[in-house]
Amino acid sequence: MCVLRGYYLLYTPHVAKADLWKISGHLDFYKENMYHQMKIKEELYQLRPMNCPYHILVYKRKLHSYWDFPIRVAELGTVYRYELSGSLHGLFRVRGFTQDDAHIFCLDDQIKDEIRGVLDLTEEILLQFGFGKYEVNLSTRPEKAVGGDDIWEKTTFALKDALDDKGWSYQVDEGGGAFYGPKIDLKIEDALGRKWQCSTIQVDFNLLQRFDITYVDSNSKKKRPIMIHRAVLGSLERFFGVLIEHYAGDFPLWLCPIQARVLPVTDTQVDSMNRPGILLEVVQILTDLDLTITKAYISSDGGGWFMDGSRTQGLHQRWLEELARKECERLQRAQR
Numbered sequence: 487m488c489v490l491r492g493y494y495l496l497y498t499p500h501v502a503k504a505d506l507w508k509i510s511g512h513l514d515f516y517k518e519n520m521y522h523q524m525k526i527k528e529e530l531y532q533l534r535p536m537n538c539p540y541h542i543l544v545y546k547r548k549l550h551s552y553w554d555f556p557i558r559v560a561e562l563g564t565v566y567r568y569e570l571s572g573s574l575h576g577l578f579r580v581r582g583f584t585q586d587d588a589h590i591f592c593l594d595d596q597i598k599d600e601i602r603g604v605l606d607l608t609e610e611i612l613l614q615f616g617f618g619k620y621e622v623n624l625s626t627r628p629e630k631a632v633g634g635d636d637i638w639e640k641t642t643f644a645l646k647d648a649l650d651d652k653g654w655s656y657q658v659d660e661g662g663g664a665f666y667g668p669k670i671d672l673k674i675e676d677a678l679g680r681k682w683q684c685s686t687i688q689v690d691f692n693l694l695q696r697f698d699i700t701y702v703d704s705n706s707k708k709k710r711p712i713m714i715h716r717a718v719l720g721s722l723e724r725f726f727g728v729l730i731e732h733y734a735g736d737f738p739l740w741l742c743p744i745q746a747r748v749l750p751v752t753d754t755q756v757d758s759m760n761r762p763g764i765l766l767e768v769v770q771i772l773t774d775l776d777l778t779i780t781k782a783y784i785s786s787d788g789g790g791w792f793m794d795g796s797r798t799q800g801l802h803q804r805w806l807e808e809l810a811r812k813e814c815e816r817l818q819r820a821q822r
């Protein structure tokens with residue numbers, strides 16, 4: 487989906503020399519969340535708490551011109567944060583997790599379209615998982631901030647404009663933005679109406695300066711582009727936690743770890759049930775029955791597709807009957 491939307495997919499290292507985290511400011515302002523450094527051949531290395539600096543280095547590998555933009559880079563990036571042991575909580579808070587992270591570098595007049603693109607992508611992905619209700623927050627400039635008034639104003643307006651264009655209602659959290667830029671946060675609502683922080687889109691004026699990110703404009707002058715951080719699902723581990731809560735473990739078929747399991751009713755079926763290709767036959771039966779897979783629920787407790795007696799018993803029963811009928815036909819044919 488990211489490739490379709492013009493992102494370059496990256497895979498960057500999990501450790502970097504400590505210098506990188508000095509430049510990014512993480513060693514000065516984020517150290518308590520970071521693991522201890524490792525010394526390798528007299529050099530200090532650091533497990534990464536964020537992916538951003540790597541994506542910036544990828545940007546900086548060459549000189550950019552105004553016609554290069556927008557540049558979108560994405561990564562399923564695993565990061566490591568030293569959370570206090572008391573704050574760890576199942577899949578919701580772990581010390582190593584993978585973000586569906588991306589950074590967009592663009593020009594001032596491209597911000598709105600880029601944000602709009604991220605909103606569309608976010609909706610497309612979240613709908614796949616059954617999340618259609620969102621609480622959206624736009625956070626504006628706090629008292630202490632980097633970047634001039636005009637760029638804050640221009641960017642915040644572009645974020646509002648994109649949200650209005652999308653037609654989403656949102657609340658404005660005046661002064662609630664990060665010191666480095668305005669942001670949009672999105673909470674999803676699960677089956678029980680509980681809200682979970684999920685997607686985030688943040689403009690960043692700080693890292694641009696720290697890494698001295700520039701491009702050459704149409705007058706051959708060096709300028710700073712705009713940088714946007716964005717994550718749709720956020721931490722994948724946490725998102726899976728939310729999914730388990732949302733579906734109460736009863737996942738849609740396409741998401742279920744065990745999608746189908748064939749169980750013999752009596753000992754006499756054991757041989758035929760163990761033969762190769764039986765699962766393919768089950769899939770064929772499901773297809774013949776014209777069951778829309780996203781609507782077909784299945785027990786995820788390992789009980790299998792016809793063992794669960796809960797809300798979709800009727801469906802499971804139909805599959806079982808169909809399988810039994812086909813199996814009888816097959817045995818009859820074999821006996822002839």
Ligand SMILES: [Zn+2]
Nearest residue numbers: 537538589715
């Ligand atoms: Zn980032």
